Amino acid sequence: MKQSQAILVTRHLSKDFRGFRAINAVSLRVVAGTVHALVGPNGAGKTTLFNLLTGFLKPTEGHVVVAGHDVTGHSPERIARLGVARSFQVTSLFPKVTAREHVELALQSGTGLGRIFWRTDRLMRRFSDRAVELLDEVGLARLAERPAESLPYGQKRALELAIALALNPKLLLLDEPTAGMGLEDVDRTTALIARVRAGRTVVMVEHNMSVVGSLADTVTVLQRGEVLVEGPYEEVKAEPRVIEAYLGAHVA
Amino acid sequence: MILTLLDRLNRRRAWLRWGLLAAGLLVAFGLPWTLYPPVATDIVCWGLFAVAFDLLLGHAGLLSFGHAAFWGTSAYGTGLIAIHSGVPFYVAVLGGTAAAAMLALPIGYLAVRRSGIYFAMITLAFAQMVYFVTNQWRDVTGGENGLQGIPRTLPGFDLSNSFVFYYAALPVVLLGLLAAWRIVHSPFGRVLAAARENPARVRALGYPADHYKLVIFVISAFLAGLAGGLYAVNHGFASLQEVYWTTSGKVAMMTILGGIGTLWGSLVGAAAIVRLEDWLATAGFEATGLVTGVIFIAVVLIFRRGIWGTITHLLRARAVAPVPQIEPHLEHDHDELQPTPTN
Structure with missing residues (x-):
């Protein structure tokens, strides 16, 4: 075999x-x-x-x-x-940066746009739609504009997952x-992992x-x-x- | 409802921003009318230097204690080019600036691998080497006498008047400030800000954090060089003071006084210190360091965010209505139960 x-x-x-x-x-x-x-x-x-x-x-x-x-x-x-994308055990985020911007940063990482220092960061808006989609997938769409430090614990963990997914990892x-996490978050996260494992x-x-x-x-x-x-x-x-x-x- | 509220807030902020810009330009253009013109030029040079320093400290989280090396290298480089070639002073300044940026490449390469106190010590060590070489290389640098007789050359213009020279130097400073602002608000700047808050996270996203730090280090040295070159032309000489560690300390003091990471605060910090030193010197007071030091300590102890940082913090606290609370939908909020790691 x-x-x-x-x-x-x-x-x-x-x-x-x-x-x-x-x-x-x-x-x-x-x-x-x-x-x-x-x-x-x-x-x-x-x-x-x-x-x-x-x-x-x-x-x-x-x-x-x-x-x-x-x-x-x-x-x-x-x-x-x-x-290879990883999440961190101790939630590892950028406190002042919004959830959407976290995912945008992750989406940008493969593109080389991050090296550009002579143009406006509005260029990163091209990742916004996809970022919100990913946030929606982990149930964070409503919290997209909140800075990470203000998110409740369970939502921080979910954001970690959205960031990892944004890298489209193998x-x-x-x-x-x-x-x-509380029971409900655990169930939701389990279901989410079961969903995103496809092809990974x-x-x-x-x-x-x-x-x-x-x-x-x-x-x-x-x-x-x-x-x-x-x-x-x-x-x-x-x-x-x-x-x-x-x-x-x-x-x- | 919430959207229109946010919208109105944003519009108000935009107005505030344009207003600040207009006020800033007004001050910049009016400065030599209210101050002794060479002091006005000193202020904008130190201002640009401090902004360059803040790019590194406030936006990349790197405390350099050797920025005198770049300011000074460009001061001497600019002076040497201006004296020996007679090119327009803009070209000389650009040459000195290029020398500073080139020097920053190997220093930065070695320094950005470390952070915190180690980074500060490495940059200090290199800056002391630059000081040593400048002091010893008498034939070229003039040693303890400094580099004398740097001309203010610009074909078709007579820049011997310091009032006129201010307006010749100002556009270069403004371009430098524009560059700094652009970098902070670029995709690169966003990665850098993230790396400052959480370098491991940024690396896990696939960004080579050290490369980003090296690039901002060289950019910061470039802008410091721009300022140092203009400063040398303004004074007509470059002295050992330019490469001495106290210059690195002074620029750090300006940025911290103005407010770390506020960018424009550095301009305020620079203006305050240059103005104060000039005033004390005119009054015949010898121990200027004592006075600036005490004021520095007082400001840092009372206003942790610096002058600019404190003002914007107060304005924001008043302007921003309480953030609309997110619906109490998040029944499984564990903030009270769990010691929440913030990053």
């Missing part, structure tokens, strides 16, 4: 922080078109792994390959331009997209197991910087080591 194509591969990826090994020999294989969830107790290294994948951290050892390109040690902007990396590959760090269960094709469980188990959700959920890891973490 022909093996399905991997869009993201890591080989023996490791990261040391002053002698502390945060990520240890992680080899991942994310199949194109799937939703791949990274789960694990706090401190398992999920966000560190995300930062390694997107160039915000340089690995101590190992390689990251995106769509056939070895991007180990590349800058975040180079990796982003390969079609690979979408979501760092805890539903963290801190999604890698997400997520704590909410029902979200993972309803979205993920593959689940990788990390513990202390290592891959504990990998497989379909139902299998992973029943795995004794996973239960132990989680319970152990809770007890401790």
Whole structure:
């Protein structure tokens, strides 16, 4: 049987922080078109792994390959331009900039218009319609003209998603997209991810197991910087080591 | 309803903007009528310098402590060209400015990789090197005597009168200010503003944040050079003071006094300090630094936003009606439950 194509591969990826090994020999294989969830107790290294994948951290050892390109040690902007968009766990926005302008900035990034310093920024209005469309898609159309700092928490997370989508990424990396959300927002975000995954590959760090269960094709469980188990959700959920890891973490 | 309200507000703001521009031009053209003309020229030169500095500090979030290098390099460069070639002073200034911008390229390349205090220290270190070279290279720069006898050449015009020279220099300053304004309100400026608030986010969007910083660094040095060249021609000489670190400190003080990131506030800050120093010098007061320093500290402590920043903040607070609250539709608003990270 022909093996399905991997869009993201890591080989023996490791990261040391002053002698502390945060990520240890992680080899991942994310199949194109799937939703791949990274789960694990706090401190398992999920966000560190995300930062390694997107160039915000340089690995101590190992390689990251995106769509056939070895991007180990590349800058975040180079990796982003390969079609990798990420959201941040701690909502990472520009406080004074409106929601619409956020999305416009993202839409502009591939066009080279951002280098133009001798013409008016009204040129960016060409992205306005598409920006409002994207905001509508995440349920923010009404809040398009509000500065990011004034948005309620759930809406900030939704804006993160709209920005990521504006990059039209092949690979979408979501760092805890539903963290801190109320039930209703969680359901809406889950439905949204289910909708936008079409034609894309999604890698997400997520704590909410029902979200993972309803979205993920593959689940990788990390513990202390290592891959504990990998497989379909139902299998992973029943795995004794996973239960132990989680319970152990809770007890401790 | 809300739309018409916003519309009216915008129209009022547009009027205010045109009014301010007209008032600004009026002041710019009337300045040498009310002040000793060489001081008026000093004000617009320092004003442009401070605006260039604010492009970097206020709009890119980079505190340079070595901008004297660019102002001074252009002052000497302009002077050397003017003395040795006899070209119109505009050409000499452009030459000095080009030298400043070229110097900014390697310095900026090395400095923009760092931020905060490291960026300030790197720029300071390079500026001190420029000072050292200028001081040692006596045959060319005149060393401690400075570069004397820079002519105000312009075929067909007699610029020996400082009043006339002001009007010859003003268009260059205005062009520089126009450029600064254009850059701030360009697509580039928008990316830069975003990068200042959140560099990681901008990089994740695929923008090479360091390239953007380098470009604004060189532009800032270019405009600083423009100002420094005009200043040298105004005085007829370039002194070591131009490349000394106190000049870097003075321009920083002007921008902070006027209001960081306000652009035009830097003009106010520059005017205030130049005017004050001139007044103190005329009154025979020696320790000008003491007075400007105390005033600077007082303003920074009392008006955190600087002169311009405080005024616009007060105007905005009065002009803007309370923002129409968004419908209470967002029942799952977690602001009280969740410690909300703001960025």
